[in-house]
Amino acid sequence: QVQLQESGPGxxxxxxxxxxxxxxxxxxxxxxxxxxxxxxxxxxxxLEWIGLIYDSDTGNTYYNPSLESxxxxxxxxxxxxxxxxxxxxxxxxxAVYFCVNYYKGQGGRGYWGHGTLVTVSS
Amino acid sequence: xxxxxxxxxxxxxxxxxxxxxTCRASQSINYWLAWFQQKPGKVxxxxxxxxxxxxxxxxxxxxxxxxxxEFTLTISSLQPDDFATYFCQHYLGTSWTFGQGTRVELQ
Numbered sequence: 357q358v359q360l361q362e363s364g365p366g367x368x369x370x371x372x373x374x375x376x377x378x379x380x381x382x383x384x385x386x387x388x389x390x391x392x393x394x395x396x397x398x399x400x401x402x403l404e405w406i407g408l409i410y411d412s413d414t415g416n417t418y419y420n421p422s423l424e425s426x427x428x429x430x431x432x433x434x435x436x437x438x439x440x441x442x443x444x445x446x447x448x449x450x451a452v453y454f455c456v457n458y459y460k461g462q463g464g465r466g467y468w469g470h471g472t473l474v475t476v477s478s
Numbered sequence: 479x480x481x482x483x484x485x486x487x488x489x490x491x492x493x494x495x496x497x498x499x500t501c502r503a504s505q506s507i508n509y510w511l512a513w514f515q516q517k518p519g520k521v522x523x524x525x526x527x528x529x530x531x532x533x534x535x536x537x538x539x540x541x542x543x544x545x546x547x548e549f550t551l552t553i554s555s556l557q558p559d560d561f562a563t564y565f566c567q568h569y570l571g572t573s574w575t576f577g578q579g580t581r582v583e584l585q
Contacts, residue, residue: 393574402565402576402577402578402579403514403516403522403565403567403576403579404576405567405573405574405575405576408572408574410572418572418573419573420573420575421479421573454521458569462527462528463509463510463511463512463527463528463529463531463569464511464512464514464524464526464527464528464567464569465524465527465533466524468521468522469521470521471521
């Protein structure tokens with residue numbers, strides 16, 4: 357059973373960096389079977405795709421153009437985790453952050469973490 | 479980047495109604511589209527992948543169709559458990575955007 361679990365601070369101050377980690381169990385990040393992604397949802401709003409580790413072995417990553425200048429994702433194969441860093445945060449970055457994996461070539465099939473609420477406030 | 483336009487934003491319906499939600503892509507995405515259902519405070523649930531493939535365990539009253547730039551999600555006989563918000567997401571290329579969502583509410 358594949359499971360993803362987000363972890364990180366629930367409160368971040370404006371202008372600081374939001375850092376989240378997704379710990380994966382039941383699947384190996386180095387397996388090459390999945391893409392690895394972060395998605396967020398501001399309170400009462402829709403889903404926003406943040407970015408994607410397309411291939412964990414090459415480390416190729418892609419980001420939502422609206423967040424590209426502030427977002428960074430990476431994979432830690434030794435700990436079977438992947439992470440998100442979002443710098444220069446504002447209140448607009450307050451959201452539930454989900455880590456997700458997608459089976460390659462399966463058009464949406466995969467697993468979601470339960471999500472973690474990050475609030476940006478002083 | 480490919481933009482996804484979903485409509486309507488809100489849909490009022492009754493139990494037993496047939497409802498249709500539309501998602502339009504700003505350029506062709508072939509069949510690389512999925513539909514999700516989300517209830518308040520819950521993780522989105524995948525209903526349909528590759529535009530029309532019903533996921534295991536999803537009731538057959540849900541169906542997806544379309545290709546290229548226009549896609550639809552139809553619920554053939556709305557049940558009480560179906561009142562929720564629905565999102566489309568495309569998977570072409572390396573920037574995977576969501577539609578804005580459609581809230582299906584009880585009329």
